[in-house]
Amino acid sequence: MRIAAKGLTYVYNPKSSFATQALKGVDLTIEEGEFFGIIGHTGSGKSTFVQHLNALIRLTGGELKVGEYDLADKKCKVLELRSKVGMVFQYPEYQLFAETVKKDVAFGLKNFRKGISAEETEAAVREALSVAGLLYDEVAERSPFELSGGQRRRVAIAGVIVTKPEVLILDEPAAGLDPLGKKELMELLHAIHGQWCKTIVIVSHDMDEIAENCTRAAVFSEGKVAFCGTPKELFSRGEELAAMGLDVPVTARCAQILRENGIELDTDFTCGDFIGKVLALYRGDGAPAPCAGGEQEPAAARAEREEGAPALREGGEDAQ
Amino acid sequence: MLNDVTFGQYYPAKSFVHNMDPRMKLLLVIAYIVAIFIANNFFGLLLVTFVLLFFILLARVPFGRVLRSIKMILFLIVFTAVLNLLFYTGGENDIVLAKWWIITISWQSIINTVFLAMRLLLLVLGTALLTLTTTPVALTDGIESLLKPLKYIKVPVHELALVMSIALRFIPTLMEETNRIVAAQKARGANFETGGIFRRAKAMIPVLIPLLVSAFRRAEDLGDAMDARCYSGAKGRTKYKKLTFTWRDLLGFLFFAALITGIVFLNIYLLGRFDIIWQVQEWFGA
Numbered sequence: 025m026r027i028a029a030k031g032l033t034y035v036y037n038p039k040s041s042f043a044t045q046a047l048k049g050v051d052l053t054i055e056e057g058e059f060f061g062i063i064g065h066t067g068s069g070k071s072t073f074v075q076h077l078n079a080l081i082r083l084t085g086g087e088l089k090v091g092e093y094d095l096a097d098k099k100c101k102v103l104e105l106r107s108k109v110g111m112v113f114q115y116p117e118y119q120l121f122a123e124t125v126k127k128d129v130a131f132g133l134k135n136f137r138k139g140i141s142a143e144e145t146e147a148a149v150r151e152a153l154s155v156a157g158l159l160y161d162e163v164a165e166r167s168p169f170e171l172s173g174g175q176r177r178r179v180a181i182a183g184v185i186v187t188k189p190e191v192l193i194l195d196e197p198a199a200g201l202d203p204l205g206k207k208e209l210m211e212l213l214h215a216i217h218g219q220w221c222k223t224i225v226i227v228s229h230d231m232d233e234i235a236e237n238c239t240r241a242a243v244f245s246e247g248k249v250a251f252c253g254t255p256k257e258l259f260s261r262g263e264e265l266a267a268m269g270l271d272v273p274v275t276a277r278c279a280q281i282l283r284e285n286g287i288e289l290d291t292d293f294t295c296g297d298f299i300g301k302v303l304a305l306y307r308g309d310g311a312p313a314p315c316a317g318g319e320q321e322p323a324a325a326r327a328e329r330e331e332g333a334p335a336l337r338e339g340g341e342d343a344q
Numbered sequence: 345m346l347n348d349v350t351f352g353q354y355y356p357a358k359s360f361v362h363n364m365d366p367r368m369k370l371l372l373v374i375a376y377i378v379a380i381f382i383a384n385n386f387f388g389l390l391l392v393t394f395v396l397l398f399f400i401l402l403a404r405v406p407f408g409r410v411l412r413s414i415k416m417i418l419f420l421i422v423f424t425a426v427l428n429l430l431f432y433t434g435g436e437n438d439i440v441l442a443k444w445w446i447i448t449i450s451w452q453s454i455i456n457t458v459f460l461a462m463r464l465l466l467l468v469l470g471t472a473l474l475t476l477t478t479t480p481v482a483l484t485d486g487i488e489s490l491l492k493p494l495k496y497i498k499v500p501v502h503e504l505a506l507v508m509s510i511a512l513r514f515i516p517t518l519m520e521e522t523n524r525i526v527a528a529q530k531a532r533g534a535n536f537e538t539g540g541i542f543r544r545a546k547a548m549i550p551v552l553i554p555l556l557v558s559a560f561r562r563a564e565d566l567g568d569a570m571d572a573r574c575y576s577g578a579k580g581r582t583k584y585k586k587l588t589f590t591w592r593d594l595l596g597f598l599f600f601a602a603l604i605t606g607i608v609f610l611n612i613y614l615l616g617r618f619d620i621i622w623q624v625q626e627w628f629g630a
C-alpha cells in the first residue's frame with residue numbers, strides 16, 4: 025500500500041490554552057515495498073504522524089491516503105485499515121495483558137477476523153511467534169509477565185504481525201534494547217520485510233540504524249518534513265542535520281574526517297560499503313591516498329592483503 | 345478518548361486570591377460552605393453570591409473557566425432539582441399547582457428547588473475557585489498543615505499528605521499511559537466505542553491490566569528512588585516552601601467573618617417577618 029500525505033496538520037487539545045500544533049503540514053509519500061525511516065528531534069511530530077497512518081488519530085487537516093483508504097473520508101473502514109497497517113508502539117511490551125502468550129498474540133487476530141477457527145488461530149500464532157524469534161512450544165502457555173524484557177518485546181511484535189499487515193509501523197522499536205537486542209531486532213525486521221509485510225516504516229533515533237537498513241528516510245523538524253531521500257542523500261548534508269539537533273552515522277563522521285584530509289569517498293554510509301571503499305583506497309585500488317606517511321601504507325596494505333580482512337584492524341591501529 | 349479530562353484545573357495568574365495562604369483559603373472555603381448552609385433565605389444566598397462574584401473578580405479568573413466546573417455535576421444538580429420539584433410537598437399553607445399520581449408540584453416545591461439548585465451551584469463554584477487559584481501541591485501542603493494537630497492522636501498526617509500528593513502527581517502520568525495503551529490495543533483491533541455496557545467493560549480489560557502492572561512498577565521505582573535519597577518520613581523533615589500568613593489572609597478572614605455575621609443577621613432578622621415565598625405568591629397572584 026502506498027502512503028501519501030499532503031499538507032497534514034494536527035493540533036492537540038485545540039481551543040484550549042494547552043493547544044500544541046504537532047504537525048504543520050506534512051508532505052510525504054512512502055512507496056509500497058520500502059523500508060522507510062523517520063527521524064527527528066523529540067517532539068518533532070513523528071509519533072503523531074505515524075498514528076495517523078492507521079487512524080489512531082483521526083485526520084483533522086490535510087489529505088492522507090493509505091492504499092485505497094482515504095482517511096479524510098468519514099466512512100473510511102477503520103478496522104479494516106488497522107488490520108492492514110500494523111503499529112508497534114514504543115515499549116510495546118507494556119501493552120501485554122493476557123494470561124498466556126498465546127492468548128495475547130491471538131488478541132489482534134480475533135479482533136480483526138471474527139469467528140476464526142481455533143486451529144487457524146493456533147497456526148497463525150505459531151508462525152508469528154517463530155518469525156519473531158520465539159519457540160511456540162516454549163512460550164505459548166506461559167504468562168507474558170514471566171518472560172524477560174527482550175522476549176516480551178518479541179511477543180508484543182508477534183501480536184502485531186500475526187495478522188500479516190501489509191504495512192508495519194514501528195515507533196522507536198529499539199528503545200531500551202542492548203546492542204545485541206537491537207541487532208537481532210533489525211534482523212527480525214529484515215526477515216519480515218518482503219513476504220510478511222511489504223512496507224516497513226520505522227521511527228528511530230539511531231542514525232546508524234537508518235543508514236544500515238532504510239531505503240529512504242524522512243527528517244521531521246517542528247512538525248514538518250525537512251528532508252526526504254535516501255540515506256546517502258540525507259547524510260551527505262551533515263551540517264543541516266546538525267542544525268536540527270541531529271546526529272549522523274559513524275560512517276558519515278568518518279567520511280567527514282577523511283574529507284577534511286582531502287579524501288572524497290563516494291559511499292552510501294552503510295558500514296559494508298564504507299569499509300569496502302576505504303579498503304579499496306587503502307589497498308591502492310582507488311585514488312591515491314595523500315595522507316602523511318602515505319608512502320609506506322600501500323606497501324603495508326599489500327603485505328597484509330594475503331592475510332585477509334581481519335588484518336585490517338591491526339593495520340588501522342598502526343596507522344594511528 | 346481521555347483527552348478532554350483536564351485534571352487539576354489550576355489557572356495560573358497573579359492575583360490577590362492566588363497569593364493567599366492555602367491554609368487560609370481552605371478555612372475560608374469551609375466558612376463559605378457553612379455560610380451557604382446556614383443561610384435559610386434568598387437574601388442570605390444573594391449575599392453569598394455577591395461575595396463569590398467579588399472573589400472571582402479578585403482572582404482574575406475568567407468567568408467561563410469558573411462556570412466550566414459546573415459541567416461535571418450539572419447532571420447531579422438537575423437530577424436533584426427535578427426530584428425535589430416533583431416529590432417535595434410543603435406544609436398546610438402550601439399551594440398545590442399540579443398533582444398527578446405521586447407527583448405534586450407546589451409553590452413550596454418550586455421555591456425549594458430553586459433554593460437547592462442555588463445552594464449546589466454556589467457550592468461547586470466556590471470550591472472550583474479554590475482549585476482554580478491553588479495548585480494541587482499547595483493544597484496538599486495546606487491540608488497537611490491544618491491537620492497537623494491530629495499527629496498527637498497518632499494520625500500519620502505527613503504520610504497521608506504525601507500519599508495524596510503522589511496520587512495527584514501521577515494522575516496525568518497514568519492518564520497519558522492509559523491513552524498510550526488504548527491506542528496500542530486499538531491498533532490491534534480493540535473496540536471500545538460500541539457494544540453494550542457489559543461488552544465495553546470487558547473491552548477495558550486489555551487496558552486495565554497493563555495499566556495496573558505499570559502503576560505497580562512505577563510505585564516500586566518511586567519507592568526505590570525515595571529510599572536511595574534516604575527518605576524517612578516526617579521526622580526531622582523541613583519544608584522547602586514554608587507557608588506564611590500575610591495581610592491578604594487577614595483581610596480574607598475579616599471579610600468572611602463579616603459574611604457569616606451578615607447571614608446570621610439576615611436569618612434572624614427575616615425570620616417570620618418577611619418570606620420570599622409570600623412575596624412571589626403575591627406577585628403571581630396565586
Ligand SMILES: Nc1ncnc2c1ncn2[C@@H]1O[C@H](COP(=O)(O)OP(=O)(O)O)[C@@H](O)[C@H]1O
Pocket residue numbers: 036037044045046064065066067068069070071072073523
Ligand atoms: N497526547 C498529547 N497531548 C498533547 N500534546 C501532545 C500529545 N502527544 C504529543 N504532543 C505534543 O505534540 C508534539 C509532537 O509530539 P510527538 O508526535 O510525540 O513527537 P515525537 O514522536 O517526534 O517525539 C510535541 O510538542 C508534544 O508535546
Ligand SMILES: [Mg+2]
Pocket residue numbers: 070071072195
Ligand atoms: Mg515519539
